[in-house]
Amino acid sequence: MRVVQVLTQSGGGPVDHAVEVAVGLAGRGIDSHVVAPPDVRRRVGGSAGLTWHDQEATSKRDLAGLAGLARLLRSLAPDVLHLQDRRAGWVGRGLARSLPRTAVVYTLHGVADGLSDHVVGNLLADRRRRRDRMYYLHGERWITRWGRARVVSPSRAVADFAVHHVGLDPSRVDVVPNGVDADRFRPGPQAPSPASSQTSSRAPSGTGARPSLVWLGGLVPVKRADVLVEAVALMREDVEVLVAGDGELAPEVRALVAARLPESVREQRTVTLLGHVTDPAPLLQQADGFVLTSAAESCPMALLQAMATGLPAVATAVGGVPEVWGPVAPDLLCPPGDPRALAAALDTLVADPALRADLGARARARVLSTYTTEHCLEGLLRTYATARAERTR
Template structure:
């Protein structure tokens, strides 16, 4: 089967997901292609049996970029076209119509519509044009193209059926998956780069051993919490910093960058936390930063099935997450981690303090998190589910 995936972004969760799927499809013997703008992600495809085709489309009205994408599609003539972001979904489905089987993954929703997803809270004011641009247009695209809409969680699927109006039989839930081997190998490589343990066990060493299947040892250092993502208002990173300030001794590592970084840094300075909070900026390979941690935190106001969370779970990290969107579908309270109410600083503080003080609980939840990631949330399992969708659409 010739599978062509289309992206118009160069960075982000949908891009990482598309790369993992392109590699997985190729490993299964399919003719796998990815069309997208130049970016670091393309390096992972070079030397593999998957193929990357460069085409940058800067906006919905970028006719030159759109023509470049269409030329690739016309030349490749895919058996199935899979659009992996909103702009790709617009162009891809208009090109495919009913002549080419088409799948579109709705990874998330605009911030102004976030509260329409069960579990999410309002993130940005609703604009008058949102209903036309994102609800009616999406409904018409789904019907015009005959495409199947894939969502990474049931919460977003409910939004697609209830608010967009996509027919229920055209919506399929396929959770994202993490490339376990890549995540674990990166953590192990990072452990080797540190020159080994020089006295006392570290969260880094424990995570690598957990990734290899070994039992973690008791903590002997101040615990380290890690957050990974884009610093945008929806992520509530400033709220996380305020919560950490109330947990004595807990250290925090923030991996990522974005428009809210200045706000986050101002909060850190106002609370005099420079000695306990580290900002790494964007890391193309964040596995090493995750592997050094004792727990993972995601206090978002809106989420679907974030790869950052799956990466952390694959490394055996217990997670503290909000009840936003699809997060409760991934982390069960008291099993793989702790669930807290969104925008509740007190609840977040209590959960952080609980895990910071209890290494045994961290170990228990971390083991369950890793088991869940390895059994249900791998890239291989995700690829197999998508291939089933492709075969059905092709029929």
């Protein structure tokens, strides 16, 4: 069976997920291909068993790139075409009827920011645009039916959006949660056991003796790094927060840190912007906890990576996050956009080493039971089999 994963993005959770899926399929003896911008292969360094195809399609206006992508997909003639972002989804589903022997699967990783509040728990992450309904509701419904595609959602929350707002047939929507490589993302050697943490805490990675928390993501509006900074300014406990990520809002976040956390409080509470971090695993292994402040999410890879590393988390109760983190620590789920609630939850976590160790152990156990790459692959293979059976009818 030849399976082709298609990406038009160069970074972010969907890219990490798609590459891990492709590697896992190759490990199972499947003829696994990745079509993606060259930056993806350069960042990953290639992978044994995978066949890579460099192809850029930088926007809807990049007609040459989109045409090249279409030609490449036709030439590969896959048994399963798995489309991993919106732009790839439009091209691949549009081509589906010219690929009569190819089963088409599209992963709806999330919802456009202008429609994000249509998903339970999410805030509106950006201004409502007139074209959003045309593209992401009516257009999604039409192109999915045209391409006879199966749709995968990483969370029940986004699957419900696909059915109740987009109008997709629920029998063609599968919930397959994202998975994480639990060997790559594993606790560091100094991770404490719950018993040993009654009197001591893991030594933090930063300066001083303050607990160290990691925030991981793009500095873009939907991730709400501003709420993180405001919450740290309101905290009672000493803490160091390391922000791993870059993006358009980096100058604004840096200015907010300087304004809300002046020199006079930096011995107690700091937020340090690290910029883009190529491999977050070592950073997570040295931390005491994790923070997620998004206004909207589905099944965030960053949270899964932190949980697999044995980190407790404070997270906003958006989209599929309660499905992932709620069974571990519902009291550490916060309303999005509320720095006071976030500060209170962070104080609870930072003040109690034993709680951190207990929740960290439970977090990793939850990943091992439900959210590994192997769990994800099993779900996707079921979807692939169903899609191929439907294609032959």
